[in-house]
Amino acid sequence: MTTTAAAATTGLQATGLTKRYGNFTALDQLNLTVNRGEIVCLLGANGAGKTTTINLFLNFTDPSAGTACVAGIDVVQAPLESKRHLAYIPELVMLYRNLSGLENLGYFASLATGRSFAREELVGYLRQAGLDADFVDRRVEGYSKGMRQKVGIALALAKNASTLLLDEPTSGLDPKASNEFSELLLMFRARGASILMATHDLFRAKETCDRIGIMKHGRLMQMLSASEVDHAELERIYLDHMRD
Numbered sequence: 001m002t003t004t005a006a007a008a009t010t011g012l013q014a015t016g017l018t019k020r021y022g023n024f025t026a027l028d029q030l031n032l033t034v035n036r037g038e039i040v041c042l043l044g045a046n047g048a049g050k051t052t053t054i055n056l057f058l059n060f061t062d063p064s065a066g067t068a069c070v071a072g073i074d075v076v077q078a079p080l081e082s083k084r085h086l087a088y089i090p091e092l093v094m095l096y097r098n099l100s101g102l103e104n105l106g107y108f109a110s111l112a113t114g115r116s117f118a119r120e121e122l123v124g125y126l127r128q129a130g131l132d133a134d135f136v137d138r139r140v141e142g143y144s145k146g147m148r149q150k151v152g153i154a155l156a157l158a159k160n161a162s163t164l165l166l167d168e169p170t171s172g173l174d175p176k177a178s179n180e181f182s183e184l185l186l187m188f189r190a191r192g193a194s195i196l197m198a199t200h201d202l203f204r205a206k207e208t209c210d211r212i213g214i215m216k217h218g219r220l221m222q223m224l225s226a227s228e229v230d231h232a233e234l235e236r237i238y239l240d241h242m243r244d
């Protein structure tokens with residue numbers, strides 16, 4: 001669809017992005033850009049508008065005002081086209097529990113791309129995502145949360161997604177699994193992907209993200225460069241914003 005000069009460098013762009021439910025404003029005029037090769041985290045209390053932001057980029061819900069663009073494509077005007085560039089990883093990656101990780105990946109990857117994948121190719125993506133070889137052919141019902149995330153990452157690899165939307169992906173993961181997940185995000189960043197992640201994990205945000213946005217009551221209150229602050233400063237700034 002639309003190819004602009006900005007599309008070459010901009011993965012995600014929200015302009016005046018607003019979501020209202022009746023009189024309630026869940027997201028208030030968000031202006032946000034996530035460049036290629038950049039990880040941006042959104043922090044904020046429950047109900048701050050983080051998931052709303054992600055859902056608007058996914059076109060799960062329509063904006064009340066403003067635009068959300070993925071790779072320069074307006075998600076409302078071209079919902080299918082914009083989704084080709086996206087991978088979405090929520091807290092719990094939804095998979096068919098009676099199928100193996102490999103079968104799930106084969107199914108969803110074909111659905112996403114319209115082509116079939118050879119077994120070796122699928123195994124390659126799962127292994128790249130860090131799934132133990134022993135688990136590739138095991139049913140997903142025996143997988144941990146972190147292993148499900150890895151299938152989600154493998155799907156992003158199979159789709160060759162240039163944009164990742166992550167909604168609290170490390171919530172409930174043990175520190176090692178969470179660290180492995182961050183390593184995978186850094187791999188995507190090195191490939192030039194644009195990554196937007198909602199999280200409550202200040203430590204992980206500081207360690208993994210390039211920029212950190214603090215949201216409150218649907219507004220983006222502040223955008224920080226992760227290298228500008230240490231962990232204690234980030235926590236202090238965050239808590240200062242959360243005061244009423």
Ligand SMILES: Nc1ncnc2c1ncn2[C@@H]1O[C@H](COP(=O)(O)OP(=O)(O)OP(=O)(O)O)[C@@H](O)[C@H]1O
Nearest residue numbers: 021024026044045046047048049050051052053198
């Ligand atoms: N369908 C809906 N109808 C009415 N209000 C909604 C709807 N969906 C979300 N909201 C409200 O919008 C606000 C923002 O919610 P959102 O899920 O974006 O917050 P969040 O920052 O992701 O919070 P959390 O940290 O709990 O995941 C909340 O007050 C929520 O109740």
Ligand SMILES: [Mg+2]
Nearest residue numbers: 050051052198
């Ligand atoms: Mg949320």
